[in-house]
Amino acid sequence: MSRFPGIALLVALLLGEQAVAEHLRLTGDSWPPFTDQRLPNNGLAADLVSTALQRAGHTTEYVEVPWARVLRGLQQGDYDVIVAAWYSAERTQFGLFSDPYLVNRIRFLRRAGMPIEYSGLDSLQPHSIAVVRGYSYDAAFDAAQGLSKVPVLEFAMGARMLAAGRVQLTLEDELVAQYHLNRDLREVRDAVEFVEVPLSENGLHILVRRSHPLHQQIVREFNANIAAMRADGGYRRIFQRHGLASGD
Incomplete structure (x- = not known):
């Protein structure tokens, strides 16, 4: 039985439908301490994002490329999720932003x-x-x-x-x-x-390619699981793992 049944129920209510699990290709450039393949779990942001998506039942892999290729790769369908993106109106044409999960x-x-x-x-x-x-x-x-x-x-x-x-x-x-x-x-x-x-x-978001058939579901699940991680302490523990005393 979950130690946090209320949180599990909150996630289920926020999602509001039967979720479909996907293998998601995450991407980012080298931007330590947030994203970097040399850091634990590919950096703070990648760790938070992959944990939230895995809690939703998805499997993930992370690919690190220069920023221009990150953007181009999402638009071309090479990747599914940019793990750390600032909001811009131009990017909404090809991607759906989550709520901010870092500042x-x-x-x-x-x-x-x-x-x-x-x-x-x-x-x-x-x-x-x-x-x-x-x-x-x-x-x-x-x-x-x-x-x-x-x-x-x-x-x-x-x-x-x-x-x-x-x-x-x-x-x-x-x-x-x-x-x-x-x-x-x-x-x-x-x-x-x-x-x-x-x-x-600036709020830091994930950006999910709009051409992915489950892009809206993925964003809903991510938002819900970040909220659950904040409530059950998982968010704070990831910050501590990366040398920060508190994530809130």
């Missing part, structure tokens, strides 16, 4: 000691900003005209350009930036610092 706090970084502050998009106009090609940071920022955006392939490249004085700002999720600065970017860690005011706080 990313997007912050700018500047060279240490530089008097650059963020107080709205107008405050960015004098500065060059390294941005990862194809990423959606914030709808207003992404669409803003008149900003000097310098495309880069990954955050590490932007951080090194920042430390070398080739750009004046870059930006990334706070936990992602800290992860890299404490590991592969240790040589520039003391040369850069966070700007205090964040650009945005």
Whole structure:
């Protein structure tokens, strides 16, 4: 008998129909600590997503490819679920978003000691900003005209350009930036610092391809099981497994 019968009933009521189990091909790019094949269970986000979907009865596999291939592969049917995606209207044309299951706090970084502050998009106009090609940071920022955006392939490249004085700002999720600065970017860690005011706080979602015949069911099941995991402690335990004290 389940230790949490009320949660099991809640999941059943939320789903509201006989579920069909599928083998789901999950995908993401290398974005530690959220997704990375070198991390336990492919990273925090992949761990949360695969656990929620497996609780719904599905089997899963995770494939890691560059971000451009993640998006293209979902549209072409090579993959079923992107495990970590920020909302954008363009992506709703080919995918169905879940409710957010994590929150990313997007912050700018500047060279240490530089008097650059963020107080709205107008405050960015004098500065060059390294941005990862194809990423959606914030709808207003992404669409803003008149900003000097310098495309880069990954955050590490932007951080090194920042430390070398080739750009004046870059930006990334706070936990992602800290992860890299404490590991592969240790040589520039003391040369850069966070700007205090964040650009945005973005919900992190799964994105299920609309061409999958069960895309609506998969999203309902995922939402319901994340809610159940929050209630029974499974969500928090996954955060602890990845070195975070609490996931709520």
